[in-house]
Amino acid sequence: MKFSAAASFATLAATAIAGQDPHRVCCEALGAEKQLRGKVLLPGSVGYDAQLNTYYSANAALHAWCMVMPESTKDVQATVKILTKNQCPFGIKAGGHSAFKGSSGIAKGVTVDFGHLNSTSYNPDTGIVSIQPGARWGSVYEFLNPYGVAAVGARTSVVGVGGFTTGGGYTFHSNSHGFSCDVVTNWEIVLADGSVVNANSNNNADLWKAQKGASGNLGFVTRIDQETVKGTLLWGGFTSYELSERDNVFVAYLDFVEKTEENSPDQAIVALYYDFTGFSIRSILTNNMGVANAPAFDGFLALSNTSSTVTSGPISEIIPQFTGPTPLGLYANWFTGMATNTLEALTIIDDLHHKYATMMQAAAPNSNFSTLVELQPVTNSMVDNSVKRGGNILGLERVVKDGPVLMWLVSLTVDTEENQKVILPIAREFVDAINKAEKKAGHWIDWVYLNYAWKDEKPFSHYGKDNIKLLHTVSKKYDHNGVFQKLRQTGFKL
DSSP states (O other), X not given: OOOOTTOOHHHHHHHXXXXXXXXXXXXXXXXXXXXXTTOEEOTTSHHHHHHHTTOSSTTTOOOOSEEEOOOSHHHHHHHHHHHHHTTOOEEEESSOOOOSXXXXXXXXXXXXXXXXXXXXXXXXXXXXXXXOTTOBHHHHHHHHGGGTEEOSOOSSTTSBHHHHHHTOOOOTTHHHHOXXXXXXXXXXXEOTTSOEEEEESSSSHHHHHHTSSOTTSSOEEEEEEEEOEEOOEEEEEEEEEOGGGHHHHHHHHHHHHHTOOTTOSEEEEEEEEEETTEEEEEEEEEETTOOTTOGGGHHHHTSOOSEEXXXXXXXXXXXXXXXXXXXXXXXXXXXXXXXXXXXXXXHHHHHHHHHHHHHHHHHSTTOOOEEEEEEEEEOHHHHHHHHHTTOOSSOOTTTTTXXXXXXXXXXXXXXXXXXXXXXXXXXXXXXXXXXXXXXXXXXXXXXXXXXXXXXXXXXXXXXXXXXXXXXXXXHHHHOTTOHHHHTBOSSOOO
């Protein structure tokens, strides 16, 4: 049911009392709260429609009963009290860069949208940057640039801070500093009862650690305090190769990963593409100190290429090329998995990509769709840097005990919902085929990265027994009524 822009909360109230429609009860209660005046959006309003247009994937842009746009921690406190009192189903949206239906928006409930909770501040004396969850990483890098420091954040400018950091956060600085969550010195969190707590190594330390990978399961994160890194320069870009160079690119990648030094500023990713122009292969090489052509990249630099965009500059100016044209309004789908760092594991994925992308094209010949397969390492240096900063709950210690591993991402972007219905089942077959082939060859590893995961991939089940126990213990301690397990409907639950 949609309301017109002129629908009043008084009308909602009268109808709600008469029929006890939870839809109207929840939105009326939120709209009647003085603290939230002007911050509750109804369907049909200009503001409501504008927020729907901010979602990265059209799959995630669901039409909520109403949206709440908090602008302060007090607004979030008022919101959660009303949601809890009236037992309102809700979803959480920060940057809205998730892909699947139900990842950051809700159809039968209230979407709490942090789009207006997006400020950044910096303390030069402590080197700590404080970021609200609705900020985008591009704006954070730009804000910090005059101070000569950078954040340990996303590799594209449009990704939101909240979801990225609470889900882990693989970054350009991961070899040298760990994941984005690892450099969090303090979380400000609004709990289910409306109280505000700060979680750090000295206060609520169990919540501090558990939130490093727990996503939206423990409360509303309203501020993230992070260590910054000195320097703003980043060297990096895309280098494209002929398809005939595939094995040489793979060998260069494997050699780079195996020789990654502790705290290395260098990272390498291999990306496989398919769109209407055909198949392509690229490397994404970066140095987070701005050093060009570091010796670690000699294997890649020795290969002939067809084009290269690598250059040095402030991170705020370099990352837009990795962002590319944001496919707002298109239908994005992500899947992920893990395998051993071997040539056979890489070859299996690329061979299957050629097979299934061709099948997708044949099934929907008039569709404008694309596939991206990113092959990126999880190294011992990344995990060691996590441990030395207090640890997280991702459970990667056991994963890298025998050396670095391969994390792969399959991304499918489709032009229309109709074409997606045809192509998505084939993409699912592709992902299943990868896992089946890697298992048969002895390369499959049972770990799933939450920020890349499809809705049925159950990332928490791969975190390990001790981390799962910690998550459940912390959840019961700080949310003893299970509000973020029962009423929260978006993302992944424990």
